[in-house]
Amino acid sequence: MRECEGGVCAAAGFQAGAVLSGIKKGREKEDVAVIVSDCLCAAAGVYTTNRVKAAPVLFTRTALKGGAARAIIANSGNANACAPDGMENAVREAKAAAAVLRISAEQVLVASTGVIGQRLPVECIETALPGITLSYDGSGAAARAIMTTDTKEKTAAVQFTAGGKTCRLGGICKGSGMIHPNMGTMLAFITTDCAIAQPLLSKALKKTVKRTFNRVTVDGDTSTNDMCLVLANGMAGNTEIAEENEDYESFLQALHFVMETLAKKIAADGEGAERLMTCTVSGARDEDTAEALARAVCGSSLVKAAMFGGDANWGRVLCAMGYSGAEFDAEEVEVEFSSSEGTVLVCRDGKGVDFSEELAAKILKEDSVEILVTLKEGAGTASCWGCDLTYEYVKINGEYRT
Numbered sequence: 001m002r003e004c005e006g007g008v009c010a011a012a013g014f015q016a017g018a019v020l021s022g023i024k025k026g027r028e029k030e031d032v033a034v035i036v037s038d039c040l041c042a043a044a045g046v047y048t049t050n051r052v053k054a055a056p057v058l059f060t061r062t063a064l065k066g067g068a069a070r071a072i073i074a075n076s077g078n079a080n081a082c083a084p085d086g087m088e089n090a091v092r093e094a095k096a097a098a099a100v101l102r103i104s105a106e107q108v109l110v111a112s113t114g115v116i117g118q119r120l121p122v123e124c125i126e127t128a129l130p131g132i133t134l135s136y137d138g139s140g141a142a143a144r145a146i147m148t149t150d151t152k153e154k155t156a157a158v159q160f161t162a163g164g165k166t167c168r169l170g171g172i173c174k175g176s177g178m179i180h181p182n183m184g185t186m187l188a189f190i191t192t193d194c195a196i197a198q199p200l201l202s203k204a205l206k207k208t209v210k211r212t213f214n215r216v217t218v219d220g221d222t223s224t225n226d227m228c229l230v231l232a233n234g235m236a237g238n239t240e241i242a243e244e245n246e247d248y249e250s251f252l253q254a255l256h257f258v259m260e261t262l263a264k265k266i267a268a269d270g271e272g273a274e275r276l277m278t279c280t281v282s283g284a285r286d287e288d289t290a291e292a293l294a295r296a297v298c299g300s301s302l303v304k305a306a307m308f309g310g311d312a313n314w315g316r317v318l319c320a321m322g323y324s325g326a327e328f329d330a331e332e333v334e335v336e337f338s339s340s341e342g343t344v345l346v347c348r349d350g351k352g353v354d355f356s357e358e359l360a361a362k363i364l365k366e367d368s369v370e371i372l373v374t375l376k377e378g379a380g381t382a383s384c385w386g387c388d389l390t391y392e393y394v395k396i397n398g399e400y401r402t
Contacts (some may be wrong), residue, residue: 001160001254007139010157010170011193013038013235016138018145021128023121024077024114032125033142034132035189036071036101041231043069043109044202046209048226054079055086056110057227059094063109064229067198070107072189072229073097074146076174079225080112080120089122096126111187113148113174113225143172146187150174152269156261160194160254162247163238167194169254173228175216175266186213188228188262194251195234196241204252205230212259215291215384216267217299230255267385268368277307277386279317279371284380289326291382296324297371298386307369308388312337312360314346317371334374339366 008016014037018030045064047057063069073093080086090110098105112120143153157170175186196204209228234240241247268276279297284290297303300320306313314335321328335347341362344355363369 001158001250001257004157004159004168006137006157006168007143007155007170007172008035008189008191009136009139010159011168011191011233011235013193013233014191015134015136016142017132017134018138018141019128019132021075021124023075023124027077030141030145031075031077032129032132033074033145034071034097034101034134035142035191035231036134037191037231037233039233039235040068040070040107041233042196042198042201043067043229043231044198044205045109045227045229046205052082054081054112054225055083055090056080056112057225059087059090060109060111060227060229063106067202068107069109069231070103071097071101072109072111072231074111074113074187074189075120075125076113076146076148078112078114078118078120079116081116081225083117084119086120089120092122093125096122096129100129100132109229111225111227111229113146113187139170139172143174146172146174148174150269152265154262154265154269156258158254158257160250162194162236162241162250165236165238167192167236167238167251167254169194169251169258171258171262173262173266186226186228186266188213188259190228190230190255190258192230192232193234193236194232194241195236195238196232196248196251200241200244200248201230201232204248204255208252208255208259212256212263215295215382216263217295217384217386264385267387274390275307275366275388276368277304277371277388278368278383279373279386280381280383281373281375282381283375283377284328284382285378286380287382288380289328290380291384292324292326293321293328293373294382294384296320297373298384301389303371304386304389307364308390310361310364312344312346312355312357312364314352317373318347318350321373328375329377332376336372337363338370338372339363339368341366343372
């Protein structure tokens, strides 16, 4: 397996593009993205756990009951959630894409992101969509069109071998705020030319989401609109992966790499963020325990504020672990802070140790910081990702609708 370029167009037979429809007044960049395969795909999705689900989530979940799709249309600027005519407008959006692509509306999946509670001006999309330009290198345009408060487009792709054939798998995503484990405000679209049976595709997606996107937290809010979709068109020409064999493991490894890369990019681009924060817990009794502990640390507002200030306040790490609900021996905890500037031990056996505050400050001022927690209870290991909490986060969210 090796990295490659192309995002959702890295795989054979996928085109993408974007168009400006004017959903949100004053916006000057494209706000509608389309991804389409040259042929029908095996398809799978994972959706928000929020009980309040946007119309596009409900529409797409229903559309995917048959396990097949060919295209995705996604808009930014309006979430079409808790809004008048929500489902009707999701259907109209799918039909508008189908008309332009000359395919059945039943083969189109719909996603939206933006302000909640306002009617989606779907007429703008219907009018603008015929002017879209699709190409086999249009992934970047699609990635930019789904951005809201994101500051960077997020993309990744790899190539790998299955059945003696070279396969490619790539993706794009958006997410900056309302990010919390169990899908949170995140749209992710993955494409691959690998031939894989739909039940295995769905199983691989659910397994990988749990260990990647569901381990990201920015602000503790879980969105109404999250979804992660994957399309597999089989155009690489490999024998279809129909069982959990060596080819399936290769596919799973590629999917995990792309989704973990995208997850880290979401965390690093958290609203107002200045640094990526990774918490890795090792030596836990099992992986679920390690994940719960790491998730609590990354989700702690006090830990995040300390990271913003470059303050090696390790007590906040133990505090977060303590309310995580996971069982661990608080007297057998070691905590280190690490970055490209080095590593400093700040806690051993659940108690503070002497350390250089100067070195710690240097470590915590880097763009990427690791919080390393070591227990002595087993082989469980997990990493979660987050970011610091800054003044800019409050400013962005205080003015979100203006």
